[in-house]
Amino acid sequence: MSRLKYAAGIVSLALALVAFSTVSISMALVANGSWDDYKQPYKPNLPPVPLLDGVAPLGNHVVLVVIDGARPDIVEEADTPNIDWIRENGTWFNNAQCFTPSVSAPGAATIGTGAKSSISGVTSNLLELNGDIGIDNIFKIVNETETTAVAGSSEWMNLYGDWISVNKTIEGETLDMDEVIGEYAVSLIELYKPKLLLVHLYDTDHAGHKYGGAASDEYKQQITGADEEIGKIIQALNNSGILEETLFIVTSDHGFLDKGGHGGWEDDVLHILLTMRGPYVKHLEVDEEVFQDQIATTVSFFLGYRLPTGLTGGILFDVFDVDEEGKAMYQISLAEIKYKQFQWFAEQFNVKEQYEDTNSTLGQNVTSAKQLFVQGEYSEAFSSAEVIEDDCENLIKTVWEEKHSKEISSRLQMVSLIYVAALVPTIIIAFVFRRKIDWAIFSTAILGAIGYLVGFWTAFFASGWYFSISLWASPEEYISGAMSFIVAGLSVSGLAIGLTAKWTLNEKNRRGKIVLAALLGLVLVVIVNMIYISFYWVKWNYTLDWYFPEGRAWGDFSSSIFMLAQNAFVSVLSAISPVVALITSRMVTKLSKKPKP
Numbered sequence: 001m002s003r004l005k006y007a008a009g010i011v012s013l014a015l016a017l018v019a020f021s022t023v024s025i026s027m028a029l030v031a032n033g034s035w036d037d038y039k040q041p042y043k044p045n046l047p048p049v050p051l052l053d054g055v056a057p058l059g060n061h062v063v064l065v066v067i068d069g070a071r072p073d074i075v076e077e078a079d080t081p082n083i084d085w086i087r088e089n090g091t092w093f094n095n096a097q098c099f100t101p102s103v104s105a106p107g108a109a110t111i112g113t114g115a116k117s118s119i120s121g122v123t124s125n126l127l128e129l130n131g132d133i134g135i136d137n138i139f140k141i142v143n144e145t146e147t148t149a150v151a152g153s154s155e156w157m158n159l160y161g162d163w164i165s166v167n168k169t170i171e172g173e174t175l176d177m178d179e180v181i182g183e184y185a186v187s188l189i190e191l192y193k194p195k196l197l198l199v200h201l202y203d204t205d206h207a208g209h210k211y212g213g214a215a216s217d218e219y220k221q222q223i224t225g226a227d228e229e230i231g232k233i234i235q236a237l238n239n240s241g242i243l244e245e246t247l248f249i250v251t252s253d254h255g256f257l258d259k260g261g262h263g264g265w266e267d268d269v270l271h272i273l274l275t276m277r278g279p280y281v282k283h284l285e286v287d288e289e290v291f292q293d294q295i296a297t298t299v300s301f302f303l304g305y306r307l308p309t310g311l312t313g314g315i316l317f318d319v320f321d322v323d324e325e326g327k328a329m330y331q332i333s334l335a336e337i338k339y340k341q342f343q344w345f346a347e348q349f350n351v352k353e354q355y356e357d358t359n360s361t362l363g364q365n366v367t368s369a370k371q372l373f374v375q376g377e378y379s380e381a382f383s384s385a386e387v388i389e390d391d392c393e394n395l396i397k398t399v400w401e402e403k404h405s406k407e408i409s410s411r412l413q414m415v416s417l418i419y420v421a422a423l424v425p426t427i428i429i430a431f432v433f434r435r436k437i438d439w440a441i442f443s444t445a446i447l448g449a450i451g452y453l454v455g456f457w458t459a460f461f462a463s464g465w466y467f468s469i470s471l472w473a474s475p476e477e478y479i480s481g482a483m484s485f486i487v488a489g490l491s492v493s494g495l496a497i498g499l500t501a502k503w504t505l506n507e508k509n510r511r512g513k514i515v516l517a518a519l520l521g522l523v524l525v526v527i528v529n530m531i532y533i534s535f536y537w538v539k540w541n542y543t544l545d546w547y548f549p550e551g552r553a554w555g556d557f558s559s560s561i562f563m564l565a566q567n568a569f570v571s572v573l574s575a576i577s578p579v580v581a582l583i584t585s586r587m588v589t590k591l592s593k594k595p596k597p
C-alpha cells in the first residue's frame with residue numbers, strides 16, 4: 001500500500017516537472033519570438049527639418065567602409081598599411097563605441113540613421129524590413145538627388161534598399177567574400193562615382209565566430225585581408241579622380257571578445273574601429289568617447305545635406321577644420337530636431353498638456369538661436385543650440401522613464417494578483433492536510449533544491465560565465481555550457497539528499513522517499529526560477545518594449561531567457577538527481593555498517 005503511495009507521488013511530481021517545463025519552453029519561445037518580430041511602436045519618423053540656409057559641402061563623395069566585428073586594438077596590431085595611411089592623414093578615434101545589442105544589423109541601423117536601436121527598432125539580425133527601415137536615414141537623404149551604392153552583404157538592402165540606387169550584394173552567409181566585395185566596390189566607383197558608397201566587408205566577423213574569437217590568428221588575418229580591399233578602393237577613387245574630394249571613413253558595427261563572440265556590453269565588444277580622412281579633416285588622435293550614432297550626422301554635415309530626423313547623436317565637428325558659421329547652422333538643426341522629437345514623444349505618451357509651458361519656452365529658445373545666427377553671432381548661436389539640445393534630450397529621457405514606470409506598475413499589479421491566486425489555495429490545502437504532509441520528505445527536498453542552486457551557480461561562475469550573449473562564439477557553445485551547469489547542479493542536489501537521507505528520512509521505504517524528495521526538490525527549483533522570471537516579465541513584459549535595448553537591459557533580458565532554458569533542461573535531465581541520491585545513500589549506509597577493525 002505504502003509503495004503504491006510513493007509511486008503515485010513520484011508520478012505526480014514528474015508530471016508537475018513536465019508541466020512546468022512546458023510552460024517554460026513556451027515562455028522562452030514567446031520571449032525570443034517577440035525579440036525577432038519586434039516592431040518599435042514609437043518610431044519617430046519626423047518630416048525633414050531643412051537647414052536654415054544653403055551650405056557649401058566640404059566635399060562631393062563619402063565612402064563608408066564597415067569591417068564587420070573589427071576591434072580597434074587588433075586592427076592596430078594587424079598588418080594594415082592602408083588603414084594606417086588613413087590614420088596618418090586623418091583622424092583616428094581611440095574611444096569610439098557602439099550600443100547594445102552589439103550585433104550587426106542594429107549596428108548597421110545606427111550607422112545609417114544616426115539613431116540608437118531603441119529608436120530605430122532594429123534590435124536583431126532577423127528582422128525582415130524589405131528595404132525600408134521605416135525611419136529617416138542618410139541613404140534616403142542623399143538619394144533624393146544623388147546616387148547611393150552598396151557593396152557587401154544584403155543586410156544593407158534589407159534596411160535601406162528603397163534608397164539605394166545601385167548595389168552589388170551577396171545573399172546569406174557566404175564565407176571568404178571580402179575579395180569579391182572589394183571588386184564590387186571598385187566597379188561601382190568606376191561606373192557610377194556614387195555620392196555615398198557603403199562597403200560592408202564581413203569575413204573578419206565570420207572568422208571570429210568560426211575560430212572562437214578575436215584572439216585567433218584567422219581573425220587578425222581577415223583584418224589584413226579587409227585592409228587590402230580598402231587599398232584597392234582607395235586606388236579606384238584615385239584613378240577616378242575623386243579621392244581628394246572624398247570623405248573616406250572606416251568603421252566597424254561592433255567589436256569582439258578574445259574568446260567568444262559579441263552582442264553584450266563588454267568593453268571589447270562595444271569598442272569599434274573609427275577613422276576618417278578627407279578634405280578639411282584634421283590630423284588628430286581623439287581620446288574622448290564618441291558613438292556610432294554620430295557617423296550618419298557627420299556624413300550629412302560633410303556633404304551639406306539636412307540631418308536625419310531620428311538622430312540620437314551629435315556631429316563630429318572637431319574632426320573638421322571649418323568656420324563657425326556651418327557648425328552653428330548644423331547645431332541649430334540638431335537642436336530643432338531634438339525639440340521636434342520631444343514634442344512627438346510627448347504627444348505619443350499623452351503628456352503634451354503637462355509639458356505645455358516647457359514646450360513653448362523651448363520653441364522660443366529655438367527661434368532666438370536662429371535669430372542669433374541670422375545676426376551673424378555664430379558662436380553664441382552654437383552654444384545656445386547646444387543648451388536646447390541637452391534640455392530636449394533630458395526631457396525625452398524623462399517622458400520615457402515616466403511611461404516605463406507606469407507600465408511596470410500595471411504589470412506588477414497583475415503579477416501580484418496571480419501570486420495571491422496561487423498562494424491562497426496552496427496554503428488552505430496545506431493546512432487541511434497538515435497531518436498527512438511528510439515533513440521529513442519536504443525538508444529533504446528543500447535541502448536538494450539548495451544543493452541544486454549551489455551546484456549550478458558555482459559551476460556557472462567558476463566557468464567565467466555571466467549574463468551576456470557575447471560569451472558564446474556559437475549557439476552550440478551555449479547549449480553545451482548550459483547543460484553541463486545543470487548536470488553539476490543535479491549531481492550536487494542528489495549528493496546532498498543521499499548524504500543526509502540516513503538522518504532525515506526513516507528506514508521504512510527510504511528509497512521511495514529519496515526519489516520523492518529529489519523530484520520535489522527539482523519542482524521547487526523550477527518554482528524559484530519562475531518567480532525570478534516573473535520579475536523580468538514585470539520589467540520587460542517579455543516583449544522588447546520601446547525602451548529596449550539600453551545598456552545593461554540587454555543582459556537582463558538574456559538572463560531571463562537563460563533561466564527559461566534552464567527550467568526545460570532541468571526537467572529533461574531530472575532523473576540524474578534521484579539516481580545520484582540513491583547511489584550516495586546506499587554508499588553511506590554500507591560504509592556506516594562496516595564493522596570496526
Ligand SMILES: [Zn+2]
Binds near residue numbers: 069253254
Ligand atoms: Zn557584425
